[in-house]
Amino acid sequence: MSKILIVAEHRDGKLNPAIAKCVHCASQINGAEIHIAVFSNEPSSVAADAARISGVAKVVTVIHPAHAHALASNIAPQLAEIAKGYSHVFGPSTTFGKDLMPRVAALLDAPQASDIMAVEGATRFRRPIYAGNAIVTVEVVAGTQLVATVRTASFEPAAVGATSAPIEDATFSAALPTHTRFVSISAARNDRPDLQTAKKVVSGGRALASADNFKILYQLADRMGAAVGASRAAVDAGYAPNDMQVGQTGKIIAPELYMTFGISGAVQHLTGIKDARTIVAINKDPEAPIFEVADFGLVGDLFQVVPELEKLLASNG
Amino acid sequence: MKRILVSIKRVIDYNVRIRVKPDGSGVVTDGVKMSINPFDEIALEEALRIKEKGLAEEILAVSIGPVDCQQQLRTALAMGADRAVHVQTDVAVESGCAAKLLLKLVEREQPVLAILGKQAIDDDCNQTGQMLAALWGRPQATFASKVEISGDRAQVTREVDAGLEVIEVDLPAVITTDLRLNEPRYVKLPDIMKAKKKPLETIEPSALGVTPVERLKAVKVDPPSMRSKGVMVKDVSELFSALRSKGLV
């Protein structure tokens, strides 16, 4: 039987929505018993949220002052300790999970499958390679413990259940390493929806030509209740912050609506939006590759299209 | 000697359009342009800059794979690496195994830093650096967009989902690079000539005491499901109506 441990990602006392997606992924393995591990200095609210996810049988909390900031070098040794006896250890394919899970895999001497997008059995999974231009089916040798990150854009969140799973504390005596220290985090705080979970995303490319011009996209997004994304070219040029980057090396997202303005549609960008329900492309070049994947394409100058669109939204609000 | 170890993976160039073989055994590599993994090129560039600031004395480039990897190692030497080690093997090397091989070289070479690309653009695994750090029992600073070395510490700015995180690590440590860390230099012709004389050592995995084993077998490779091309609209109001009728605006 499969016993699956999922590591919780959380911030400011809130469980990351990616974890309910990991639970959904894990629950596709027949008869799996699913547990969640929470590492925190103050785990109670996060553990309570995790315990309510449908399909979760138990939540394990590890309380330590060092877990006030999630550092892979602190979490990995404790997670590896708890993970003994589990057939699978999952984390989300976010920067948190990408940083942590391989460190755990190495400590467990287990192989890791990154970004699993489909479950074909307890030992068989599908994952994207070559920026999503090929999909590989991988099979782990039977009886081998497997570590994996879950490509959250591929899974709906598991429902919130009516009952709560039991919560247990785990304790460790071994000292944590002191060689890695958190200094600071600069997170752009805004009132817009979160890019990774937003239903609608408005995204800008190099064509925006300045950080100032990006404001027209923020305005449009606010009118639509959308999050704002960007291409790598726009981020590299300093028009948008790094946390807005969508693509192979940025965020992989699956909104209901993804609208691009002045983005050419490089494969590295497209891999981040493959699962978007509806893609809209506005580009002045009729040959731009983005039109090959767009559900609706409009050849035009974004600096004319954006204000026109905003006007229509305002008058038909 | 203050040494930096840098990983160099040979991959299909990022500009090549990937084609899956009809028999599902992999992707087409015959006659396809191969390059240094872009993230590894950034790793090497960062090492060179650290050396140019006088904070390191020698840069060692390491590649694991078939004999052809030596082309990428020669390019790395031309960019400015001082020495190269080619761990030669024709079998598939998983991240875990690559980390074990690198660890053996780390133990032999005692670098102050190991700088690796955060992921290779072929398998997109994003694992080897973290695994090396774990096996080595040293800090990891992944997805770096800024590295500042002072004494026996490094302050690293990391690109994370929430924004930019800064951590401080004691050296030796593993750093994995993100794209915005730097822009790699171009190789000049005289450097290519000079690189031919730089030392390149070839070593078998068995000589390092590691036997590559496949624990995660690739059963088959498929092309991704394609999105079908949609419709072109003629103006903004047609676009608006289309989105409205789908309940999207």
Ligand SMILES: Cc1cc2nc3c(=O)[nH]c(=O)nc-3n(C[C@H](O)[C@H](O)[C@H](O)COP(=O)(O)OP(=O)(O)OC[C@H]3O[C@@H](n4cnc5c(N)ncnc54)[C@H](O)[C@@H]3O)c2cc1C
């Ligand atoms: C290893 C690697 C990883 C990468 N990862 C990512 C990633 O995660 N995300 C990502 O996005 N990219 C990534 N890239 C970069 C990618 O290859 C492209 O360079 C990038 O996506 C291009 O961004 P862009 O479309 O904004 O710019 P461009 O390709 O320059 O396109 C700009 C577009 O704007 C159009 N345009 C210009 N003016 C106007 C106007 N006034 N109105 C309308 N349209 C206009 C042009 O016709 C053009 O199509 C990666 C590259 C590598 C090598």
